[in-house]
Amino acid sequence: MFESYHQILKRNRYKVTPQRKAILEVLDNTRGMHFTAEEIYNQVKKTNPQIGIATVYRTLELLVRLEIVYKSSFDEGRHRYEFYEGDRHFHHHFLCNKCGVIIEVEEDYLCQLEGVLEERGFMISNHNLRLYGLCPACHRKEKHPETR
Amino acid sequence: MFESYHQILKRNRYKVTPQRKAILEVLDNTRGMHFTAEEIYNQVKKTNPQIGIATVYRTLELLVRLEIVYKSSFDEGRHRYEFYEGDRHFHHHFLCNKCGVIIEVEEDYLCQLEGVLEERGFMISNHNLRLYGLCPACHRKEKHPETR
DNA sequence: ACCTAATTGATAATAATTATCATTTGCAAT
DNA sequence: ATTGCAAATGATAATTATTATCAATTAGGT
Numbered sequence: 001m002f003e004s005y006h007q008i009l010k011r012n013r014y015k016v017t018p019q020r021k022a023i024l025e026v027l028d029n030t031r032g033m034h035f036t037a038e039e040i041y042n043q044v045k046k047t048n049p050q051i052g053i054a055t056v057y058r059t060l061e062l063l064v065r066l067e068i069v070y071k072s073s074f075d076e077g078r079h080r081y082e083f084y085e086g087d088r089h090f091h092h093h094f095l096c097n098k099c100g101v102i103i104e105v106e107e108d109y110l111c112q113l114e115g116v117l118e119e120r121g122f123m124i125s126n127h128n129l130r131l132y133g134l135c136p137a138c139h140r141k142e143k144h145p146e147t148r
Numbered sequence: 149m150f151e152s153y154h155q156i157l158k159r160n161r162y163k164v165t166p167q168r169k170a171i172l173e174v175l176d177n178t179r180g181m182h183f184t185a186e187e188i189y190n191q192v193k194k195t196n197p198q199i200g201i202a203t204v205y206r207t208l209e210l211l212v213r214l215e216i217v218y219k220s221s222f223d224e225g226r227h228r229y230e231f232y233e234g235d236r237h238f239h240h241h242f243l244c245n246k247c248g249v250i251i252e253v254e255e256d257y258l259c260q261l262e263g264v265l266e267e268r269g270f271m272i273s274n275h276n277l278r279l280y281g282l283c284p285a286c287h288r289k290e291k292h293p294e295t296r
Numbered sequence: 297a298c299c300t301a302a303t304t305g306a307t308a309a310t311a312a313t314t315a316t317c318a319t320t321t322g323c324a325a326t
Numbered sequence: 327a328t329t330g331c332a333a334a335t336g337a338t339a340a341t342t343a344t345t346a347t348c349a350a351t352t353a354g355g356t
Binding site for chain 3: 163164165184185186201202205206209225226227
């Protein structure tokens, strides 16, 4: 599981450096999270205190190019990175307006919409859906407020 | 149609300045377009050469707060703004990987997905879908290359 | 162990956006 | 119509995320 990333780097003639291994390890240990470059930098510094943030940015860009990592913008003025789980279509994101949690949504009901567009001559290669609202926890609290 | 924005500003105790009017006018004249703050600034300068870019940013933020304008990120490292057409759900965007055109997609087949999530306790208030691929023009060219 | 091109870390540069602040102005009250 | 003042503006400095530069280091083939 971890060796495979080693292989992908080698296959593409990239060197397997301790920095790259450390960044991949952080990403591997935080599957399901959506971290910014700076958050990843802070994690990696725990094991590699000498690492520079430029290396983190460079490595993340490399991993994005190799389609190991997915980069997305949630309109916060910075990007977030996560392991690319490798389906043809990326999963969706739900963002809670209240607590800010980002929850992954696996369902894919967009085929129908894509079908309509492809009939019209589009060629859809990927999509990115963001859903906004209240997550179950916040929605419950809104209906049954405990405090205040 | 234009007077109504005047009313929204007044109702919310914001002053109706020439700068705000000019920015609204540009947005009104470019419905369907997705402009960056700088592009809007350049447009507005044609009629209001003295305007500062800070005012453009401030006014756009104000219009976003008033839900007159929608702000979205297409992962280019800057934001784009457009009139909010006021449906409960925002329309979708198709982005051509080749020519970069942004085409609006009106179909809404997400109700089904949202239904599943609401059964699970989520409360969905909005969504934002980006589709990537080739627009009909580029897709045709790819199949029948004329030049090169 | 050596060679060399790739990689790194430090840091300068850039680009978009936000904050500051003195000046100006819309508009409500007179 | 005039005035007073909070709100808004323009110029520009500051900030923030990201990218570029470059000398020093290093992975990995020989």
